[in-house]
Amino acid sequence: VSRRPLIVVSNRGPISFARAEGGERIARRGAGGLATALRGLLAREEVTWIASAISDEDRALVAETGGLVPEDAGAPCRLRLLAHDPEAYDGFYNVIANPLLWFVQHSLYGLGAQPVLDERFQRAWAGYVAVNNGFAVEVVAALDNAPQAAVFFHDYHLYLAPRVVRDARPDALLAHFVHIPWPQSDGWSVLPVDQRRAVHDGLLANDLVGVHTQRWRRNLVASAADVLGAGRDHDGRVVHRGRTTTITSRPISVDAGEFDALASSAAVLDAEELVVRGRRERLVLRVDRADPSKNIVRGFTAFGLLLDRHPEWHGRVVMLALLDPSREGVPEYDAYRDAIECEAAAVNARHASAGYQPVDLRIVDDFPLSVAGYKQYDVLLVNAVFDGLNLVAKEGPLVNDRAGVLVLSENAGAHEELGEWALTVNPFDVLGQAEALHAALSMDAGERERRADALANQVRTHDVGHWIDSLLDDLAGVSA
Amino acid sequence: VSRRPLIVVSNRGPISFARAEGGERIARRGAGGLATALRGLLAREEVTWIASAISDEDRALVAETGGLVPEDAGAPCRLRLLAHDPEAYDGFYNVIANPLLWFVQHSLYGLGAQPVLDERFQRAWAGYVAVNNGFAVEVVAALDNAPQAAVFFHDYHLYLAPRVVRDARPDALLAHFVHIPWPQSDGWSVLPVDQRRAVHDGLLANDLVGVHTQRWRRNLVASAADVLGAGRDHDGRVVHRGRTTTITSRPISVDAGEFDALASSAAVLDAEELVVRGRRERLVLRVDRADPSKNIVRGFTAFGLLLDRHPEWHGRVVMLALLDPSREGVPEYDAYRDAIECEAAAVNARHASAGYQPVDLRIVDDFPLSVAGYKQYDVLLVNAVFDGLNLVAKEGPLVNDRAGVLVLSENAGAHEELGEWALTVNPFDVLGQAEALHAALSMDAGERERRADALANQVRTHDVGHWIDSLLDDLAGVSA
Numbered sequence: 001v002s003r004r005p006l007i008v009v010s011n012r013g014p015i016s017f018a019r020a021e022g023g024e025r026i027a028r029r030g031a032g033g034l035a036t037a038l039r040g041l042l043a044r045e046e047v048t049w050i051a052s053a054i055s056d057e058d059r060a061l062v063a064e065t066g067g068l069v070p071e072d073a074g075a076p077c078r079l080r081l082l083a084h085d086p087e088a089y090d091g092f093y094n095v096i097a098n099p100l101l102w103f104v105q106h107s108l109y110g111l112g113a114q115p116v117l118d119e120r121f122q123r124a125w126a127g128y129v130a131v132n133n134g135f136a137v138e139v140v141a142a143l144d145n146a147p148q149a150a151v152f153f154h155d156y157h158l159y160l161a162p163r164v165v166r167d168a169r170p171d172a173l174l175a176h177f178v179h180i181p182w183p184q185s186d187g188w189s190v191l192p193v194d195q196r197r198a199v200h201d202g203l204l205a206n207d208l209v210g211v212h213t214q215r216w217r218r219n220l221v222a223s224a225a226d227v228l229g230a231g232r233d234h235d236g237r238v239v240h241r242g243r244t245t246t247i248t249s250r251p252i253s254v255d256a257g258e259f260d261a262l263a264s265s266a267a268v269l270d271a272e273e274l275v276v277r278g279r280r281e282r283l284v285l286r287v288d289r290a291d292p293s294k295n296i297v298r299g300f301t302a303f304g305l306l307l308d309r310h311p312e313w314h315g316r317v318v319m320l321a322l323l324d325p326s327r328e329g330v331p332e333y334d335a336y337r338d339a340i341e342c343e344a345a346a347v348n349a350r351h352a353s354a355g356y357q358p359v360d361l362r363i364v365d366d367f368p369l370s371v372a373g374y375k376q377y378d379v380l381l382v383n384a385v386f387d388g389l390n391l392v393a394k395e396g397p398l399v400n401d402r403a404g405v406l407v408l409s410e411n412a413g414a415h416e417e418l419g420e421w422a423l424t425v426n427p428f429d430v431l432g433q434a435e436a437l438h439a440a441l442s443m444d445a446g447e448r449e450r451r452a453d454a455l456a457n458q459v460r461t462h463d464v465g466h467w468i469d470s471l472l473d474d475l476a477g478v479s480a
Numbered sequence: 481v482s483r484r485p486l487i488v489v490s491n492r493g494p495i496s497f498a499r500a501e502g503g504e505r506i507a508r509r510g511a512g513g514l515a516t517a518l519r520g521l522l523a524r525e526e527v528t529w530i531a532s533a534i535s536d537e538d539r540a541l542v543a544e545t546g547g548l549v550p551e552d553a554g555a556p557c558r559l560r561l562l563a564h565d566p567e568a569y570d571g572f573y574n575v576i577a578n579p580l581l582w583f584v585q586h587s588l589y590g591l592g593a594q595p596v597l598d599e600r601f602q603r604a605w606a607g608y609v610a611v612n613n614g615f616a617v618e619v620v621a622a623l624d625n626a627p628q629a630a631v632f633f634h635d636y637h638l639y640l641a642p643r644v645v646r647d648a649r650p651d652a653l654l655a656h657f658v659h660i661p662w663p664q665s666d667g668w669s670v671l672p673v674d675q676r677r678a679v680h681d682g683l684l685a686n687d688l689v690g691v692h693t694q695r696w697r698r699n700l701v702a703s704a705a706d707v708l709g710a711g712r713d714h715d716g717r718v719v720h721r722g723r724t725t726t727i728t729s730r731p732i733s734v735d736a737g738e739f740d741a742l743a744s745s746a747a748v749l750d751a752e753e754l755v756v757r758g759r760r761e762r763l764v765l766r767v768d769r770a771d772p773s774k775n776i777v778r779g780f781t782a783f784g785l786l787l788d789r790h791p792e793w794h795g796r797v798v799m800l801a802l803l804d805p806s807r808e809g810v811p812e813y814d815a816y817r818d819a820i821e822c823e824a825a826a827v828n829a830r831h832a833s834a835g836y837q838p839v840d841l842r843i844v845d846d847f848p849l850s851v852a853g854y855k856q857y858d859v860l861l862v863n864a865v866f867d868g869l870n871l872v873a874k875e876g877p878l879v880n881d882r883a884g885v886l887v888l889s890e891n892a893g894a895h896e897e898l899g900e901w902a903l904t905v906n907p908f909d910v911l912g913q914a915e916a917l918h919a920a921l922s923m924d925a926g927e928r929e930r931r932a933d934a935l936a937n938q939v940r941t942h943d944v945g946h947w948i949d950s951l952l953d954d955l956a957g958v959s960a
Contacts (some may be wrong), residue, residue: 107666110590111865112772112816116781117909184664186587186699189891192906219666222702292592301596336592385591411669426672429597 003472004173004479005046007142009135009161010034010154011093013051014042014076015069017058025057027074034154034179037252040468042077048146050138052089052131053081067138082138084131091127092157095120099332101156104190105180106293106386117192125195129160132202136164143169150475155179159202166205173479175208177471179252180388181413182216185226200227204240207478210248210471212389212413217249248474251417254394256463262371263399271372275320278360282317282441285377285404287370287392289326290363292336295383295409295427296323297343300359302383302433304347307358310438315356317441319381322370323363337363371395377404379440382412385427389413393422397455403448405440406455407433418458421451483952484653484959485526487622489615489641490514490634491573493531494522494556497538505537507554514634514659517732520948522557528626530618532569532611533561547618562618564611571607572637575600579812581636584670585660586773586866597672605675609640612682616644623649630955635659639682646685653959655688657951659732660868661893662696665706680707684720687958690728690951692869692893697729728954731897734874736943742851743879751852755800758840762797762921765857765884767850767872769806770843772816775863775889775907776803777823780839782863782913784827787838790918795836797921799861802850803843817843851875857884859920862892865907869893873902877935883928885920886935887913898938901931 014035015027029035041047053059053067061069062083069079084092100121103109115121135158139151143165153162153176162174188196203209204224211217221238224230230240237244262268275283284303288294303319323340327333344361351358362369374380380396393406393414408415408422415424423436494515495507509515521527533539533547541549542563549559564572580601583589595601615638619631623645633642633656642654668676683689684704691697701718704710710720717724742748755763764783768774783799801824807813824841831838842849854860860876873886873894888895888902895904903916 106591108590108592110588110594111586111908112588112775113777113819114590115908116778117906118781118785118911121909122911184666186664186667189906190908192909192912193890295592297593298596301598305598339593410673426597426669428591428595428670429601429672431598431602432672 003045003476005048005146005149006041007139007146007149007151008038008041008047008049008154009051009139009151009158010049011052011097011157012054013049013079013081014038015074015079016055017061017073018055019057025061025073036255037464037467039076040255040465044468045472047077048142048149049075049077049079050135050142051079051081053083059083080138080142082134084134085127088127088130091124092131094330095124096128097157098327099330102180102293104187105156105183107181107183107187108292108385109190111190115190132158132160133164135161136168139165140168143172149173150175150479152177152475153206159199161202163202163205173475174206175210175471175475175478176203176206177210178203178216178388179212181386182211182219182223184219185223188223188227196227200224200230201240204228204230204238204243204245206245207243208246208248208474210250210474212249212251213416214249215416216388216413217247220247246474246478248471250467250470250474251413251462252389252391253459253462253464253467254391254398255465256398256460259371259395259398262368263375265368267368268371268375271366271369272375275369275372275376278318278320279376280316280318280356282313282378283373283376284317284319284379284381284437284441285322285373285396286319286381287322287373287396288324290323290333290337290340291326292332293385293387295385296321297336297339298427298430298433299381299383300340300343300347302430302437303359304350305430305434306437307347307351309434313438313441314351315353318358318360320360320373321362322366322373323361324365325363371399374399375401378402379405379407379437381407381433381437382409382414383407383425383427383433384409384412387412387414393418394459397452398459400452400456403445403452405443405448405451407436407440417462418455421454421458483525483956485528485626485629486521487619487626487629487631488518488521488527488529488634489531489619489631489638490529491532491577491637492534493529493559493561494518495554495559496535497541497553498535499537505541505553516735517944517947519556520735520945524948525952527557528622528629529555529557529559530615530622531559531561533563539563560618560622562614564614565607568607568610571604572611574810575604576608577637578807579810582660582773584667585636585663587661587663587667588772588865589670591670595670612638612640613644616641616648619645620648623652629653630655630959632657632955633686639679641682643682643685653955654686655690655951655955655958656683656686657690658683658696658868659692661866662691662699662703664699665703668703668707676707680704680710681720684708684710684718684723684725686725688726688728688954690730690954692729692731693896694729695896696868696893697727700727726954726958728951730947730950730954731893731942732869732871733939733942733944733947734871734878735945736878736940739851739875739878742848743855745848747848748851748855751846751849752855755849755852755856758798758800759856760796760798760836762793762858763853763856764797764799764859764861764917764921765802765853765876766799766861767802767853767876768804770803770813770817770820771806772812773865773867775865776801777816777819778907778910778913779861779863780820780823780827782910782917783839784830785910785914786917787827787831789914793918793921794831795833798838798840800840800853801842802846802853803841804845805843851879854879855881858882859885859887859917861887861913861917862889862894863887863905863907863913864889864892867892867894873898874939877932878939880932880936883925883932885923885928885931887916887920897942898935901934901938
């Protein structure tokens, strides 16, 4: 397949700039999973990346250079940063993208009380429109430099930009990947009709839209029909405003080589010593951002129920919860963190005894410790309320050394690919989760090994390189 | 069409018994809309009604008679009351039906925190199963007395009974009406897989299932496919376990004659005098149960925004909110009532002036006052989060004397039938609701009359008799 140059567009870029103590500008690699996943792409294709200037130093660089990051500044590809109007960006990022679109797409709102879409929402939506327009202008300029390039938008920050680019460049090849769940149309009804239509109309301005699962793909095809009246052609493509959009289901994955190297790194080996010293006979692990979509509180409740109902595990099993702090200062997230700490303390108060603390909660950004936990778990709990994919469910089995069992939410996108080798749980059913933990802890070694081997093999043979190749093939198919 | 005798099955019956002060047993007519709606049926068909014994006096009667209500006891038809095991009934009613199924079907849960399905849920589900089994046993006995009878189940309390009856009497004619919204399959994923399947499998044991709108009908057909893998035949019927179920959309309605009589009754005329004395130039009305699905708090927020953004209405418009107390003592409902009172007070604190209190909140069960409000409103606000149908949107226009404007949520089932003559609002968009109130208050008289006449005419020509006839025709069609 002949490849085209790529224009990657995402809110967060592959690097961000800061000032070192000595006063010189330094580049930091982006923390998000997206930058990691796309690193493979940079090695394979000629890429121009367009992203927001986020840090003060990013904005200083834009003021100096007009946005193009100099070649010697540490970017892994040609990189253009956009310094948006601060007020527009605040509404775009802190009101519309998070929490509104995040909460809508993860079904987190209790609709009796939240959201309340008022004048603040209207102003923020104007910011979302303005930031998307700003991205579109840059994309059009980049296309003028490379008319054969394919544009690859990412995620829920950029639903409107593709329509603006399409109107300016009707023949451009546009693709978009949505990394979070796509809800059904009743879920989208939380947005007023204009915004709901704009989101769908913008996304369908692309030639190709990728999501992680068949489930989100079906939801998108159906909501396009419900919200816009979009039809389908004989090949299953969505038809809207006289054009077709191919919707493809391609689960993202991890870099197996990177995790193999990490697993034997000094930092992970050091952390692993701590984990081994702290562990009992069995270790239940969870690794997550501290986000309500991850279902951390119910996970502790379930672990407490396990100890209530199966007291034989008392003193023999510890639950280690490694939680990345997330969106601190946002009221919903601060309240959720309080609830996490409260439930962990409640389980410990009920079940601790001399020298035994059943829940070990650590709210800290420590990736080597997470990888050490991956190696050492007997049970990995991934009980997300909803999750676009969930990479923890892939990273853990890849490096685990103990034939550990994966307990996996039916609402995590990864369940479609890995469910047959996991124990499936409903995220709201804490009793079912408690019994799944018991079944996992009690499983005989042969069964555990069979499942763990199958999981590791699936991830290894379907790593992030496979994901990128599949998407590039889809793109080539669409452009043919 | 030749009619069969009917066996009506619902949790709440057409009457319930109490002890008068003098010690004698008295019958009270059921307050629910269902009993009212089915009254027309009793006049037309030979009906046996099976319902739960709910009051202490109901249970005393069952102890005396075995359940069959004596002919002279005031029932409008042959009536059999079932005295369920109290613990089973408590789980059935107070845990599974309300809040769980009510909240799931109205999309009210904030899924990050609620529900938590634990041992209490499991016990309550066993109660739901037991009560449904109890109903099924009575239905089978009634069918043995009248083998040609059609069975007509009602609502979300009785999802499991039809399957039990079907297994015992494969050739029986079974119908079910669901009076609340039917969510999409992602909404149903709140129930663990066994319960989710049991609900769908039970409902599809019927030959006919009725809902209020095409929207709920589409959702049911789709969720039956997603949850059970049910297919469809060439006539659009759902195919499951080798049988077909017809899903029909029949919006319930009101008794026009009853409302005409009420409107000129002494009680309503007395109440109307009060309303007229309290009103300003314009009256915005809402009439609801105090339930989070009704979206009362956001309605006050929108009214406050109206006064903020259009100060010309200050002193000229009052919002009268007539709220039936609901499920008092249930924590979610007590908290919601607090939120209602708090937001009403906040709007009054911001906008009241000498002699002018913009929000008149009355949490009281006073039906004549509601009808008086219906006659007097200039704008009727129905902004439900989700609602199976919403009869207020039909009752108001039927008796209104002022060419009042209906502002109607797109998520109320009634919107499918009445939306073209209403001003449509998104229930989460308080700014949109404020502007719709302004548009309604500012609308010229000709436009108001055209819309109000069309609404009244639609309700009058599609009253509850029309609903019953349509369903009986559907039933005859299914049995042919």
